[in-house]
Amino acid sequence: MKISGATGLLGLASVSLVLAACTGTAQRGEVEAGASGSSVAAALPGDEALTPPPPDPAAQDLRAQFADLVAGQLAAALDLQLSGLAAFAEQVVGDCSPDEATLTATLSDGSEVELRFTEDQGELVVRAPGIVVEQTLTDVDLAVEGRTFRLDAGLLTAGTSEESGHLGLEGTCG
DSSP states (O other): OOOOHHHHHHHHHHHHHHHHHHHTOSOTTEEEOGGGOOEEEOOOTTGGGGSOOOOOTTHHHHHHHHHTSOSEEEEEEEEEEETTTEEEEEEEEEEEEGGGTEEEEEOTTSOEEEEEEOSSOEEEEEEETTEEEEEEEEEEEEEEETTEEEEEEEEEETTSOOEEEEEEEEEEEO
8 A cells, every 4th residue: 555645644644543542552642653653743722721730839828828717617708600510609608627728618509618728729629419520729819817818719620720710709717
């Protein structure tokens, strides 16, 4: 069989891509071009969103601010948008655990929300029957004064750089 020209190489690359996908022999983003031993980089649209976000340089400061809150009951106004999934704008009650850098609350539909600050980033986890949605906070604006706080942050799908919503939370602890 004779393969010539750009059309022939594209056809061979397509066949190699299908075979590699079916057999699992090629690395992600790489297509083997047959006997020649060369590789063709196959950058897929959206791959850039699969890159994990870097650690938040402000994470330690945010965690320290959060530690200034009073432990006890949480009463807050929550504004949460999860792109393509759900949106909530409601009053919530729950628990403040500044020592663990965590807030937890139950939403009107029974879903549970957990906001926590780790050494590297802020994280949001929403749990509902049959689903767990994990988010990374980005562009966090946190203000704490005594028992009151205000938080505004963008959301990224956990482990990626894909924008996936917004979190606004304002309330009191203790």
